[in-house]
Amino acid sequence: MSQQHLSPLRVPLVTEPRTLGQLTEEICAPMERAPTWKWWAAFAIAVSVLGTGAGIVAYQVGTGIGVWGLNKTIGWAFDITNFVFWVGIGHAGTLISAILFLFRQKWRTSINRAAEAMTLFAVMCAALFPVIHMGRPWLAFWVLPYPNTRGSLWVNFRSPLLWDVFAISTYFTVSAVFWYVGLIPDLATVRDRLKAGVKKAVFKVLSLGWTGSHRTWSRYETVYLLLAGLATPLVLSVHTIVSMDFATSVIPGWHTTIFPPYFVAGAVFSGFAMVLTLMIITRVVLGYEHLITLRHLENMTKVIIVTGGLVSLAYATEFFIAWYSGNPYERFAFMNRAFGPYAWAYWIMVTCNVVSPHLFWFKKIRTSPAAIFALSLVINVGMWFERFVIIVTSLHRDFLPSSWSMYTPTMVEVGTFIGTFGLFFTLFLLFVRVLPIISIGEVKSVLGFARSPHEHAEAPPLAPARDALAEPSLPRLNPPLAIATRKDVPV
Amino acid sequence: MSTPVLIGYFEHEAQVLDATRAVREAGHDLRDVYTPYAVHGLDDAMGLKPSRLTWVCFGAGLLGCTLALSLQIYTSVVSWPLNVGGKPFNSFPAFIPVTFELTVLFAALSTVAAFLVRARLFPGNKRQTLPRVTDDRFAIVIAPRQSPESLEAAEDLLRRHGAVATDLREVAP
Numbered sequence: 259m260s261q262q263h264l265s266p267l268r269v270p271l272v273t274e275p276r277t278l279g280q281l282t283e284e285i286c287a288p289m290e291r292a293p294t295w296k297w298w299a300a301f302a303i304a305v306s307v308l309g310t311g312a313g314i315v316a317y318q319v320g321t322g323i324g325v326w327g328l329n330k331t332i333g334w335a336f337d338i339t340n341f342v343f344w345v346g347i348g349h350a351g352t353l354i355s356a357i358l359f360l361f362r363q364k365w366r367t368s369i370n371r372a373a374e375a376m377t378l379f380a381v382m383c384a385a386l387f388p389v390i391h392m393g394r395p396w397l398a399f400w401v402l403p404y405p406n407t408r409g410s411l412w413v414n415f416r417s418p419l420l421w422d423v424f425a426i427s428t429y430f431t432v433s434a435v436f437w438y439v440g441l442i443p444d445l446a447t448v449r450d451r452l453k454a455g456v457k458k459a460v461f462k463v464l465s466l467g468w469t470g471s472h473r474t475w476s477r478y479e480t481v482y483l484l485l486a487g488l489a490t491p492l493v494l495s496v497h498t499i500v501s502m503d504f505a506t507s508v509i510p511g512w513h514t515t516i517f518p519p520y521f522v523a524g525a526v527f528s529g530f531a532m533v534l535t536l537m538i539i540t541r542v543v544l545g546y547e548h549l550i551t552l553r554h555l556e557n558m559t560k561v562i563i564v565t566g567g568l569v570s571l572a573y574a575t576e577f578f579i580a581w582y583s584g585n586p587y588e589r590f591a592f593m594n595r596a597f598g599p600y601a602w603a604y605w606i607m608v609t610c611n612v613v614s615p616h617l618f619w620f621k622k623i624r625t626s627p628a629a630i631f632a633l634s635l636v637i638n639v640g641m642w643f644e645r646f647v648i649i650v651t652s653l654h655r656d657f658l659p660s661s662w663s664m665y666t667p668t669m670v671e672v673g674t675f676i677g678t679f680g681l682f683f684t685l686f687l688l689f690v691r692v693l694p695i696i697s698i699g700e701v702k703s704v705l706g707f708a709r710s711p712h713e714h715a716e717a718p719p720l721a722p723a724r725d726a727l728a729e730p731s732l733p734r735l736n737p738p739l740a741i742a743t744r745k746d747v748p749v
Numbered sequence: 750m751s752t753p754v755l756i757g758y759f760e761h762e763a764q765v766l767d768a769t770r771a772v773r774e775a776g777h778d779l780r781d782v783y784t785p786y787a788v789h790g791l792d793d794a795m796g797l798k799p800s801r802l803t804w805v806c807f808g809a810g811l812l813g814c815t816l817a818l819s820l821q822i823y824t825s826v827v828s829w830p831l832n833v834g835g836k837p838f839n840s841f842p843a844f845i846p847v848t849f850e851l852t853v854l855f856a857a858l859s860t861v862a863a864f865l866v867r868a869r870l871f872p873g874n875k876r877q878t879l880p881r882v883t884d885d886r887f888a889i890v891i892a893p894r895q896s897p898e899s900l901e902a903a904e905d906l907l908r909r910h911g912a913v914a915t916d917l918r919e920v921a922p
Contacts, residue, residue, distance in 0.1 A: 278785055278885035403824060412824035416833055421846040428850040432857045439861055442870070447785070447883040466865065467874020470882045472782040474868040476792050480800040481864045485857055488806075492853045499846055702786040706762065 271365055271704045274548040278702050285696045286451055288544055293691060296543075304683035311677010315390060318670050323393050325670045331663035332653045336671040337387040338503075339645040343528070344384035344678065345426065345500055346521075346641060349493055350529025351377025352433055355440070356489035359482075364707060365557060367700035368549045371444075372540065373533050374437040375695070379685040380532070381430045383678040388422075390674065418502040425499040432492055436485045442468050443478075443699040497525040504648065511591035511652030516575055523568035527611070528641035530558050530565070534634040536686065538627045540695065549696055552625050559618040559630060562637065566615030569644075573612065587657060595651045599664065603647050610640020754780060755900065756879060756916040757889045757907030762788050765887040768910035769794040772891055777903050780890040783882035805863040806856050813855025817848040 276284070293301075318325050328335055351373040358366040389395045401423045403413045413420050446468035449461035468474070501521035504512035534555065541550040580592040595604050614636045623629045655662045689695065759765045765782060772779050773796060782791060792799075821844040825831070830838040865871065879888045889912075893903045904915050 282785075282884045403820060410824075410828055412829055414831070414833060415821045415825055415847055416836060416840050416843040418846075421850075424847045424850040428854045431854060435857060435861050439864075443786070443883070446878070450878055450881075450883045462874075463872040466870035466872055467876045468870060468883070469876055469878045470783040470785060472784055472788070472791050472795060473797065474870070475784060475787045476797050477800045477802060477864055477868055479787050480802050481860055484803060484806045484860050488853050488857050492850075495846070495849060495853075502846075699786040703788075 268707070269553065271367070271551075271553075271707045272549060272701065273551050273553075276548075276705060278705065281702055281705065282447060282451070282698055284546075284549075285694050285698050285701070286448060288690060289448065289692060289694065290451075297687065297691070301684070301687045304680050304687055307676060307680030308684050309680070311674060311680050314670055314673040314677060315386075318390065318674070319393075319395060323391065325668060327666050327668045327671060329663050329665070331656065331661050332650060332665040334653065335646075335650050335665050336667045336675065337391045339642065339649050340675050340678065341384050341387035342500055342521075342645040342649075343642050344380045344387075346497065346525035346528045346645075347532045347638075348377045348380035348384060348429075348433075348529065349497060349522075349525035350533045351375070351380075352429075352436070352489050352493040353526055353529065354533070355436060356486040356493065359486045360490060363557075364704050365554055367704050368546075368696050369533065369537060369554055370700070371437075371440065371693075371697045372537065372689075372695045374433060374440070375689045375693075376533060376536060376686065377433050377529075378430065378437060379682050379689075381426065381433070382685070383682050385426060385430070386678060386681075387674075418499065418506050421499045422503060425496045429492060429496045432485070432489055436489055439478075439481060439485065440697060440700075441693065442466060443470070444694045444697060446470065447698050448694060494522055497521045504652075509652050509656065510585070510587040511595065511648065513588075514576060514579065516572055516579075520569070520572035520576075523565045523572065524611075524641060524644060527562060527565035527569055527615075528638060530561050531634040531637035531641070534558055534562075534630055535638065538631045538634070540690065542627070544690075544695075546696065549701065552627070555627060555630055556624045559624045559633075562615050563618050566611060566637070570612040573608070590655075591652055594655050595647060598651065598655065600647065600651045600654070603643050604651070607640050607643040607647050610636050611644060614640070752892055752920065754918055754920050755891045755893050755903050755907070756918060757891075757904075757910075757912035758879075758881075758914040758916070759887040759889070759911060760885070760913055761911070762887070764911035765889065766790055766794050768889055768907060768912065771906055771910055772889060772903070775902070775906055777899075777906075778892040778894075780892050783879055783888040783890070785883055785885060785887070788887070802860055802863055802867070806860040809859030810852045810856035812859075814848055814852040816855070817851035818844060821847060 272281075326336070351370075354366050354373045355370040358370075389398050392398055401413060401420065403415075442465060445461055445465035449458060449465045452458040452461060498518040498521065501517035505514060505517040507513060537550050538555065541547050577592055577596075580588045583589075595601075614633055617623050617629075617633060623633070650665050654665055757768065759768065762784075765784065765788065769779065769782055769791065773794070779795060782788075782795060784791070791797075822839060825840070825844075826838045832838075833840075836843070879890075880886070882888050889907065891903050891907075893899045900917075907915055
């Protein structure tokens with residue numbers, strides 16, 4: 259170790275020197291202190307938005323989806339827009355945890371846990387919309403192929419909507435399992451810090467008796483690699499299949515082969531924007547600036563530049579093909595998008611998704627959390643409008659001018675959408691309080707990255723907080739490690 | 750019947766790697782190494798073989814693939830053939846997305862289940878953890894031969910490689 263060569267090109271991933279113990283303390287600290295009034299205020303807002311949303315959903319389920327602004331021409335609008343919006347956001351988590359893992363991007367270690375949690379919550383929000391759109395959500399199980407008394411009438415396996423059911427439910431299940439497997443060692447760390455009580459009992463059950471044995475670690479690493487390998491094509495398949503909901507139809511503006519890669523790029527684009535939105539707040543509030551560093555933010559903005567570029571290219575290609583194909587309906591659909599009654603939505607989309615990511619070429623903007631935060635919101639707005647534009651402008655003027663129509667969302671639709679934000683933030687705020695939001699085990703493994711082995715001796719000697727922990731019984735022990743606790747930083 | 754085990758505690762990854770190698774070379778019975786995170790290179794040092802869980806993953810994926818295709822062909826061709834837009838009953842290409850999803854689902858869930866079974870991880874587990882090994886310590890557990898000299902030699906070896914503490918414990922075999 260001492261003869262290890264330190265490359266000057268490598269920058270430490272954790273920007274401040276920390277010992278293993280300090281890291282445990284820091285990451286567990288938010289779970290172990292009482293929430294501040296700020297957390298309670300945020301939580302109260304999130305829960306009341308969620309409650310309002312639940313009320314609105316109950317109303318529309320009780321009344322029927324006639325309370326929506328849909329009509330005979332525009333049969334999909336706000337709900338499917340929101341569905342695609344949330345599913346798209348849900349792509350960043352698995353991308354960070356699986357694809358960046360396969361590419362050995364070690365910087366992912368401090369953001370993957372939170373990003374995966376975000377994925378799960380976003381997919382939950384997404385799944386709500388098709389279920390509500392069914393009108394009779396209590397019959398949602400009809401989408402599953404099970405032997406039934408209707409002669410065994412099976413589901414139609416040729417329908418992309420059914421592929422969606424399988425894609426989304428598989429994605430949710432595998433993401434949840436991937437997330438939980440990643441959590442097991444950290445749950446054990448938390449378990450071993452707790453004093454006997456209900457909380458300890460809960461963590462004891464959840465951590466499944468993890469002991470840190472390397473025989474287990476070795477298998478664990480294999481399983482993690484396998485899951486990453488499985489999740490990588492899975493994450494790409496999900497938005498591909500979502501795009502096929504549109505691409506396999508004959509509607510001009512939907513019927514294009516470019517949709518799968520275009521949707522996947524858009525999903526990653528919006529997902530990274532949402533991860534940035536959440537991480538920029540979290541790192542400041544929890545005092546994790548040395549773990550989720552400016553470099554992390556910068557890397558993510560670079561992903562946004564690339565995926566934003568792909569999305570822009572897709573927009574351009576669509577227009578080119580609309581002209582080049584010589585198909586008058588296709589050409590009309592695109593002229594109508596850009597200059598028709600919904601042109602305002604189209605140009606909001608272009609401004610947010612095509613123009614704004616290019617600001618990230620400037621290093622000053624890439625390294626300013628405030629600017630990144632603002633741009634991440636802009637991109638999320640843009641990506642929401644992208645789905646709105648694709649769905650509504652393609653439907654509202656189709657082949658038959660006599661059935662042309664306009665669409666305006668009703669308060670019920672808007673309320674449902676806002677309600678899902680309530681659900682999302684309620685879950686995220688709870689997550690921040692009850693689980694380690696940074697993967698302790700994984701960050702520990704990169705702690706020594708690009709650091710000389712003697713460096714952690716320089717860590718500030720603060721009050722030792724180790725006394726509560728059981729020590730090995732022989733007396734010839736070194737004095738307990740000096741630990742810098744971050745209990746001074748309130749949640 | 751219980752056997753005494755010697756536990757050496759370490760503070761640094763590199764010391765554990767060296768000590769593990771030394772313990773094996775000295776011919777002691779290396780029970781396990783406990784670490785707060787996955788230490789790379791320890792597989793080699795402990796002489797662990799690559800896990801066979803990859804085969805479970807492959808087999809389960811194959812099973813999922815087969816079951817998914819069978820289900821779709823049975824329901825669409827055998828049980829209730831339905832003419833949808835003039836497409837053939839066995840619309841094979843249209844069955845691929847669901848087949849892919851179920852392949853991944855079976856492979857992922859089976860791999861994790863096999864891992865939990867093999868590593869004996871389950872709720873209600875009564876296993877004890879060594880102090881601080883899930884936090885900031887590394888521990889090497891050796892079962893030395895039943896002679897005082899052997900014990901002493903093992904302890905000395907651990908100390909020489911930087912063990913900050915050693916401990917002798919009785920554990921169930």
